[in-house]
Amino acid sequence: MQTSLCVSLSLDQKLRTIQIKFNNCERNLIRSIMDRGRRLNKVIANKNSKIYRDLKDIMREHTLSFLPAKSLFRFKGVCRDWKLQISTPFFAHNQSNSFHNCSGFFCQSFSSPPSFISLDQNSYGVPDPSLLFLPEPVYIRSSSNGLLCCQSRTDDKAYYICNPVTKQWKKLPKPNADHGSNPALVLIFEPSILNFVAEYKLICAFSSADFESAIEFEIYNSTEGSWRIFGEIYFGAEELKPRSGVHVNGIIYWLFDSGGIVLFDLSMQRSQRLYGHNNGCLGVMNGKLSLVTVYNQTLTVSVLSNTYTNTMALNSRVKAWDTKLSVNINNRLELSGVPTFGPAYDQRPVLYASGDLIVIRGERGLYSFNMKTQEFVGLRAEADHDDHDMVFIGYVNSLVDI
Incomplete structure (x- = not known):
């Protein structure tokens, strides 16, 4: 009887140990997913900030051509990039x-x-x-x-x-x-x-x-x-x-x-x-x-x-x-x-x-x-x-x- 009790206690300890390990794995998995989400958000934020950072380039390449000549000559003084863009034959x-x-x-x-x-x-x-x-x-x-x-x-x-x-x-x-x-x-x-x-x-x-x-x-x-x-x-x-x-x-x-x-x-x-x-x-x-x-x-x-x-x-x-x-x-x-x-x-x-x-x-x-x-x-x-x-x-x- 004492032997069977010892066996039972040993099994309970093993089960608790397994449960603890499972819980730890679950927490680690959740933490990993959350970390990936944070990294994903950072990537998206970086991409969005790049889009906003390139807005001046979008304006220069896609909107300036709809302006009259006199305005464009004035806009050559905005910056070097605009001056080079407006001065090209393709523009x-x-x-x-x-x-x-x-x-x-x-x-x-x-x-x-x-x-x-x-x-x-x-x-x-x-x-x-x-x-x-x-x-x-x-x-x-x-x-x-x-x-x-x-x-x-x-x-x-x-x-x-x-x-x-x-x-x-x-x-x-x-x-x-x-x-x-x-x-x-x-x-x-x-x-x-x-x-x-x-x-x-x-x-x-x-x-x-x-x-x-x-x-x-x-x-x-x-x-x-x-x-x-x-x-x-x-x-x-x-x-x-x-x-x-x-x-x-x-x-x-x-x-x-x-x-x-x-x-x-x-x-x-x-x-x-x-x-x-x-x-x-x-x-x-x-x-x-x-x-x-x-x-x-x-x-x-x-x-x-x-x-x-x-x-x-x-x-x-x-x-x-x-x-x-x-x-x-x-x-x-x-x-x-x-x-x-x-x-x-x-x-x-x-x-x-x-x-x-x-x-x-x-x-x-x-x-x-x-x-x-x-x-x-x-x-x-x-x-x-x-x-x-x-x-x-x-x-x-x-x-x-x-």
């Missing part, structure tokens, strides 16, 4: 593909050199608004996504393509035809992420030397480096408004001086006439051709909905234009806190219309109208635009490399 290529906002207007008359009106003095601008970096005095004829097309004031009438931000320029070869003293030119530059060299086209509608009251069309292609006259001739033509041309989805539109529109399809190489107002201004809004007019203090924005109304049956109810906006200018000016418009400064008060921006000329100055906010802003006072032949050309503050 200039990305910026020209990312930034397309209208930044201001080059304005010029026949009696004065070019000047620049910025929509934001702190953000938009060019170092030499008079374009004195070009080899000779010029007239600005057209603009497209940061590039300007200029023409010599001399008898040579040479064409130049330039970027007023970088002061780069290129003289084009002489065209095959005589484009006249005030040519109706349209510059087309559509940035592409795949093209590191700017590829552009320059199209001119000019009076035919062989046919009376006829218009012919000539194109310069930068990839070919030469001019070519199309075979299409538009008969029954009138005088074209020189700087009225716009490009929309492969089609060029010009206003006739007495009213109406002529279009030229680049792919089909065909011309056609549309109807419009002689005091209007052509533009591009939401990828469609727009016509903006001012009549009896009313600003009207119309969008082309049908280009084939001239081929419809007589008394057809199909309209060529849809009215998108009609506002009383003086009422809107009072709401915006801007001095009243007054009577129209001339018969063509609309100077610019594209995107969400419209610029009109009144008796008391120049006004811009934002289509989104429905607000007017005064751009210039009456004394600043005494020249009746002043023209306005929209400009994008781009670093595009020619």
